[in-house]
Amino acid sequence: MKYRFFDAHITMECGSGGAASRELVEKVIFPYFRSETYSILSDASSFAFPREHGGVRSYTGRLLMTTDTYTVDPPFFPGGDIGMLSIFGTCNDLSVSGAKPQYLSVGFILEEGFEIENLTRALASMARAAEEAQVSVITGDTKVVPRGKGGGIYINTCGIGLGEASPLPEATRVRPGDTVIFSGPLGSHGIAVLAARENLALAGGIRSDVGCLYPLCATLFPLGENLRFMRDATRGGAAAVLNEIASGAGVGIEINETRVVVEEEVSVVSDLLGLNPLEIANEGVFIAIVAQAEEERAIESLRAVKGGEKAAAVGLVTEAHPGIVILETEVRGRRILGFPRGLLLPRIC
C-alpha cells in the first residue's frame, strides 16, 4: 500500500502529530479497529454497558479496569505475537479478576525504522484477537521514538470489564483446606519466546499458549463464594503466583509435583536449559483456588471448555508453614518452592 508521507518504515515524522501522524493512524492503524459504533477518530470515546446482560450470568454493577504494557522480544514468536498478546493479556487480567472484558484502549510506542509491514501484521493479529475475545478497541494513541531508543514496538492496553463473579475473587478469601487448580499445562509461552529470541533449534516445535481465558474463568463464576481467587501465571510462572497467594493470604500451600501437567516437549527442553516449568511464564494458563467441596465440579467445568482439557487439581492450601509453598517431589520428598530468582527471562511478555 502506498503512503504519502512515509514508505515502508516508521519515521520520526510519524510521531510529530502532523500530517504523517494522521496518515499513520487513519490509514494504517485505525482500519483494524473501526466499527459501526466507533467509525471516527476521537480523543476519548464513550461507552455504555447494557442494563440487562447475558442470560445466565448477571452483571454485579461493578466495573473493573486493568492496564498492561507489552515489550515481548521478539515481537513475533511461535504460536503468537505482541499484538494478540496485548489484547488477550489484558483481557485475561480482567477475566481472572471476575470480569467480562468489554472495552480496550491501545497505546503504541514505535521505534523509528520499524517496518510498517510488521506493524500491520501485529494490528491484524490484534483485530482477530479482539474479535475472539468479543472486545472493542475504542481509543488509542501512537508515539514514535528515535532509532535506538525503543524496542521496535511496545504496546500498552488498558481494559475495562463488567464484574460478573460474585463475590469478586480475592486473595484474602483463600483459606486452609481449599484446593489449588492449574487450568492447563505449564511452560509453553516462556520456552517459545526464548527459543525464538535465542534461535534455539531444539525447541522448534513448542508454541506459545497465548489465548483468551474468559470462557474458562467464566465457567467457574457460578461457584460464587466458593471460587476464592484466580490469577494467570505469567512472569515468574506458577511458582511466583503461588508464593504471592501464600504471603498475601498468610497461608501455606502444598503442591504435588506428580499432578502438575507439563507437555513432554516442554519438559525435555526446560530440563536441557536448566529451567523449571513451574517458574516459566504462561499466557494461557491460570491458577484457581476453590473450596475443596467444589473441586470436582470445578475440574469438570474447566475440562469441558476449550483450553481447559488438562485442568488438574495439584495441591491444597494449609494452615501449616504460612507464607511458604512446599513442593512434594515425585519421590515423595518435600522442599520449598520459592519465588523464582536468578535468571528470570527478560522481555517475555
Place this chain on the structure above:
Amino acid sequence: MSTGIGKATGELADSLVRGIREYTDKIQFEVPHREIVIMEVCGTHTVALRKHGIHSLLPPHISLVSGPGCPVCVTPSSYIGNAIDLLRKNDSVLIATFGDMAKVPDERGRTLAGEAGSGRVAVIYSPADLFGLCERSGREVVFLGIGFETTVPTIASMLKAARGAGIRNLSVYCCFKLVPPALKALLRDPACAVDALLLPGHVSAILGLGPYEFIRDLYRIPAVVAGFEGLDLLTAIYMLLRQLAGGTGFIENAYTRVVKEQGNLKAVAIMEEVFAPAESLWRGLGTIPLSGLSLKPEFSDFNAEARFGLPQLTHREPAGCGCFLVIQGRLKPLDCPLFGTRCTPDRPVGPCMVSSEGACAAWFYYGASAV
C-alpha cells in the same frame, strides 16, 4: 513432572526409603547415635538432592555434606582478580566465560559482571560459541577455563578445531581441576570425618571407575556413582547404607545407564592430547600436585597465562567466609555465620553462594532440610 509413571516412582521411592531406614537402624543399633556422614562430591548432586527433596526423606543421623565438586567454588580468589586486571589494562582483550564465573567476587569485591560496561565481557553457553566470538569481535578472546573432567574434553576438542581453523586470537586461562586427586587430599586429612562418598555422575562418565580404586585400597569406605533423578539418588544412598551396615568399603556404580566401568576412552584421549596434569591451587584444599590441567607444549600458543604474563595464582579467604570449609564438608551452609545475613545470593561474599552448584545457594533457595 507428570509423566504418567508418578505412582510407580513414588512407590519405588517409598521402598528405597524404607530400606535406608532399616539399614540406618541396624547401624544405630551397633553404635547408638552415630552420625553417618555422606559426602556428595559433586555440585550438581548438591542441587539435585535439594530439588528432589531427598533430605526430607532421610532418617536423622544421616548427614549429607558438600564436597569440592563445584568448579567455581574451588577456584582461588586471585583468578578473577587477575582476569579483571587484564581486562582493565589491555583494551584489546575480551573475556569469555560461563555465566557463574561472572558473578563471583574477587578479593576486592569486584566481579566480571561489574565490568560489563566495557563491552568486553561475554557470557557463553558452550565452547563452540568461542569461534563466532573470535571472528566477530576482532579482539583477543581470553576464555576462562574452569571445570572438571566433564567439560575438559569438549574444550580440548574445540582447541584442536581452533588450531585447524587457524584461529590466532583465542587463548585459555587454565584453571581446570581433576576430581580424584582432590578426593585423595580430602580423605588423607586426619580432620576428615566422611563415612561414605556419593561419586559424581558426569565426571565418572568420562573417567570410569578405575581412578576411584584408591578409595577402596587406602580408606575402605563405600563409594557409589550416582545419577541425578530422585530415584537415582535414593538408590545410591540405599547402596551406601547397605555397605555401611555390612562393614564393606568398595566402589559401586548406580548410574550404569550413563557410566561405564572403563569410562569414555575417546574423551580421555582427547583430553590427554591437549592437556597434561599439573600442580593446582584449590580453595580450601591448598596446593595439590597433579590435580589440575595445563596446556601441553604443542598447544602453548593458546596459553593465556603465558601470552599475557598473568601473575601466579594465590588465594585469600574473604573475612569470615566459610566456603573453604563448606567445600571440604566440614561446615554446613546454615552454620556459617555469614549465611543469609551478610552473604545472600544478591550480595554474595563467597562463591558457594553464587554458583548455581554451590552448597550455600542450594540451601538458600530450596530451604533447609526441616520441611
